[in-house]
Amino acid sequence: NKTDKAGRTKLFYATSQGHLNRVKELVENGANVNFRDNAGWTPLHEAALKGQYEVGKYLIECADVNAKDNHDWTPLHLACLHGHLDIVKLLIQ
Numbered sequence: 262n263k264t265d266k267a268g269r270t271k272l273f274y275a276t277s278q279g280h281l282n283r284v285k286e287l288v289e290n291g292a293n294v295n296f297r298d299n300a301g302w303t304p305l306h307e308a309a310l311k312g313q314y315e316v317g318k319y320l321i322e323c324a325d326v327n328a329k330d331n332h333d334w335t336p337l338h339l340a341c342l343h344g345h346l347d348i349v350k351l352l353i354q
Contacts, residue, residue: 268299301330309336
């Protein structure tokens with residue numbers, strides 16, 4: 262869970278780019294799916310923002326779907342704001 266200046270881990274970057282196999286590998290090797298960056302975001306926030314459906318689907322199974330960032334935004338808020346309806350549906354199931 263080593264971080265950069267923004268407090269982001271390798272899991273955040275793999276999530277952002279939609280690299281599902283890498284995300285799985287990192288999680289299986291102990292990456293914290295609920296780790297928060299400097300803004301309070303979790304990798305699931307990142308998946309919701311970027312519309313990374315497959316990664317989001319995977320993370321939903323093991324992450325806190327109701328995690329709030331530093332401004333009380335959840336992944337659901339971000340998915341709605343950016344029009345990622347497929348992720349919205351996953352998050353409300």
